[in-house]
Amino acid sequence: MAFVVRELIDAGLAHENVMTVWGAGLGAYAREPFPRRRKLVWREGATKSHDEKILRPASNPFSTDGGLKLLRGNLGKSVIKTSAWIRRVLGAHRPARVFESQESLAAALESRHRRGFHRRRSRAGSASQRHCPSCTS
DSSP, X not given: OHHHHHHHHHTTXXXXXXXXXXXXXXXXXXXEEEEETTEEEEEXXXXXXXXXXXXXXXXXXXXXXXXXXXXXXXXXEEEEEGXXXXXXXXXXXXXXXXXXXXXXXXXXXXXXXXXXEEEEEOTTSOXXXXXXXXXXX
């Protein structure tokens, strides 16, 4: 935890001079407890990551946007976790269908399920029909 706190303060992403439960400011969390001669002493925490596959410094992040993205549209705003996205669909635009009521949505879904097919895009980008065995009656 000391490494993360120090990185956030040094990168200007957190303020050191805040009140904490401990009361000593956030910089105190950049120190770690360490046993010495049957006593607990505090020393400076790690200054570099031991494994950058797991924990990276602020100067070399996994993602420049922090793994979160703000979506805005005519229906409102939302925050999503981008690390769960598949890279090839980032920035892709997909058609949307707007329903005037829940009943019209339910009817459209029921119609698709009755036919037992769902429209999908192939990897080449062309539309294709796919039989859905769980939907056939």
